[in-house]
Amino acid sequence: MDGLTLLGTWIAALLTLCILSFLYKDNPFYKFAEYLFVGVSAGFWIAYNYHNLLLPNLIDPLKGAFVVLLLEGRLDFRWLTIIAGLLGVTMLFRFFPKAAWVSRYGIAFSVGLGAGLMFIVYLQANCIYQIWGTVKLSPVVITEGPGGQHFDWPTSVSNTLLIVGVVSALVYFYFSKEHKGVLGSTARLGIWFLMVSFGAAFGYTVMARISLLIGRMEFLIDGWLRPAVIAPIQGALASLGLL
Amino acid sequence: MKFVRWLADIDRRIIFLVIAVAVVIPLLLPLGMRVKVTPQTESIYEEVENLPPGSNVLVAFDYDPAAAPEVHPMALAFLRHCFTKKHKVIIMALWPQGAQMAVSALAEVGKEYDLEYGRDYVNLGYKPGGDIVIKSLGASLGEVFPKDMAGEPTAGLAILAKVRNLKDIDLVMDLSAGDPGIPAWVRVANALYQRKVAGGCTAVSAPQFFPYLQTGQLVGLLGGLKGAAEYESVLAYAGKASRRMDAQSIAHLVIIVFIIFANISYFILRRQREEKREGPRTGPAASP
């Protein structure tokens, strides 16, 4: 382990312990790690956005357009990027409370863009696609097999449950009628389906979450304690022994 | 009763402590819990076991660090098995970072055996092209890999004098995290050259390869961390995968035991309340 890696490993291990200490209770070590984490990660995203958003989407196109203007004397479409710059600059007006309303242009543009984008994305991927996944199903499935047709009961049962589940859970979301009578009991069934699905998803995720902890613990044991703590001490002891 | 009350509203830090212990103990002291070995793991083991010593095994490292937590333990276990059986191991990669993963696997396993590079094993490195690379291996290994991972010419290596092309390989093991991977090896090495192909992959992608097992195009399949733990289990040693799987099992059990305790204490307290004719419990419910 070279010096820089050794230093890094120690820092990483100490910060890991600082964050874990939060589980016991709030303490100065966690506070330090928390403030540092918020600061460095905010700085990280500033630098990241500069390199990955600002340079390729504003500065580089404008530079290119400027070169074309100088060399060929013509305006190309990249000058449109100025609009992006202007929209971005409106955000900076937030520094001045009196003129903060100017930033509404940037905000309105972003909100409108998001609203339009999500309209399509949700309707296509979530609505129509999911309906298609359901309408294909038949509650009774008969398969051709050796010895003629036979009733495929496992598929039939699972299809039926799936259809009932989707329909009843959708009914639960019905807003404009009191959930009473048939509507009420269907919605009730829908909630039960939702609860089973939530319980299942919870249980399914436990493994991935435990894996994360295993990863951190393996780092502390195999990445830090053994090579960066025990090994150097052993080395030091051995060299003392030699002396 | 006091205990039941304490249990019903236990300090969550006790739960945290128990979880931490449940995860750390298996990592420090492998419990070697028996993992139920599935037939598809067993059959890979049998295949390696029944090859005469000195057979040629090709191991393809088609994964990257992202999939390493699941797939790397398989590589370690499989290499150990091959070296124990004195098979010759030829390593290559269809994934750019695969060759590096092989280097680290060999560094870890290699020191446990008396091995000579070029005679007992070789790391041929990475070659882009997927299917086409495998197809060319059918003609000549040396032509596809004129140089090995370290950039040394492969011409003089003893192992390649014996193994000229894919037809001299007795078993192919593909450790794969996606494409190119198991389907490519099945399509070309198995279908075209009738080689035996085994695979190891992440848990998420395992189900899609079950059809290959049924048709016999794959002799066996290691699926995810569990598959790796199974292989370690048949080899009777507790490696990384077993340790991780032990930790998972214990942690899951601990959580379930906690849930059972919570319910027992809840029911005892409820009965008591009913006896005292208290009103129903109000407060946070788990419903929406």
Place this chain on the structure above:
Amino acid sequence: MRREIPMIVAFVAGVTIILEFFVPALRDVASQIQKWYLVVIAFAILVGAFNLLRINYMKIRYRRADWPYSFALIAGLFAMAIIGIGWGIKEGTVFDWLFNYLIFPMSSTVFALLAFFVASAAYRAFRARTVDATLLLVAAVVVMLGQVPIGSAWVPAWWPDSLVFLTPDWLKDRIMNIFNTAGQRAILIGASLGVVSTSLRILLGIERSYLGEE
């Protein structure tokens, strides 16, 4: 006017994106507009960073609770931003080193806290108080057992195939494939209707609280 023109901007941006899905000819226009958004974000982060710095500066200046920690925050922010912008963010840079040994360990440790919280949340929530809570509890326990080898370890080798549905392994797959799919599907379909109506309200200016005062 301070609200009307921004509302028109929102309308034009949103409708262009929607139309682009149906009108291939608008593709370039739409992709241009989406790039503009990235520029807006890049500028906006300065506003956020300024806000963060100002609050922490005030904390230090007026010696509010925990003020000494604010030095760590301010120093960390400037260090990362200046090193990243000045010397690049590629592999092997100082920025990369700071990411690997500061941000990555803290990030993955915060993430790993979840291992503890799934346990404490399960302990509290999974009590058979109501039918709903019981369903939640049973499904979670069965799936958790089905996930790990130990869950099915009690199943002996002679277990008859006809009783396979009593093993956690088998049940887990069915619950995930049927109940989980059904529940998620209904949520997604319902949510998409909510999204459609929300975005219409936004684009048509019926919902305009996001624009602030008149």
Place this chain on the structure above:
Amino acid sequence: MKSVPLGVFIIMALAAPAFGQMLQAAEGVTARDTPLDAGSSITLTWQPSPDEAGRKVQVLAYEVWRATRAAGEYERLGEVESGKENYEFTDEEAENGVEYFYKVRARGERMSTDAAPAGPVKATAEWFHPDRLNMLVASVVLAAFVLYFISQARAGKELFIRRIAGLEAVQEAVGRATEMGKPVLYVPGIADIDDIQTIAAVTILGRVATMIAEYDAALLVPCSRSLVMSTAQEVVKEAYLEAGRPDAYRRENVRYLTDDQFGYVAGVDGIMLREKPAANFYLGTFYAESLILAETGHSVGAIQIAGTAMPSQLPFFIAACDYTLIGEELFAASAYLSREPRLLGSLVGQDLGKVIILISIIVGVVTAFLAQFGFELFGRSIALEQLFVVK
């Protein structure tokens, strides 16, 4: 007489290696306007030269050349490596409306052979994507439902909306915070403002903030995106103004932490531990942080109301929070809390959409069922596929 050509043939065959063999051209070269695009693009397709299969002569690559006249000057655009069964090349730099001719040149080691030029062909932009007609119909129908009920509501028609428990609890939570003299914490998710869930969260924040201003409780809004912070500041300011308490608005209480997912979580957890809010709201887009926030919030004794349309995170909110708005309920919240008829109207419109969806599911399932017994309703599989699959 017959022997002459045969003799020539034999001589040619014998001589061929000496002269180098003829390389055969690529086959079936077609050039057409790239379909369903914004124009300025032409797609070429061709099949390999017969020599690729025969392997007598090696084809190294196929070059693509373009000209504005069939016999005119061709310029080289690029090349495609050999070894495929079908070839495609897209010329992305065609000018709309200009006629072009394309030549594909098979290049061997020592010689090259041109295929006959393909063309003329013009690049055009398309104005409608016919495969997406179903999406268009769905969008228009849903929009019409929503707008119709909004106009009905405007006209003064009474609209009934069922109780949503999580939203009934909002007032209770704010009241509790006021009584205890502790702040309300509002977390608008970790996505940026272009995510519709964030937009919904920010509009709900407006309603909640009005309530908080009226009760005179404190409100903390930590944001993980600058744009969300800016929007939230505008919304909260407006809410305080509406409640007649503009003086109580504190800009620094709507603050930015960091864009980083877990950095943000660490910061919000810190705020919870030190400010000890009496009520926590988590509304918007959440990922893994959902449970970290909700468990920390629970440990400080806050009443917690969550809402998201992320199916993967709902289980954790359900388990750890007191009330959870599930999916569509999140989008209904702002209308529900405002009680503004126009907004409520849009909920009724959504419901009509749901009825249509339920009917189409039932019709689809019935046809699928009948198809199992050999009854084919309107050529089932084809017709349905066209209805639901969006390309």
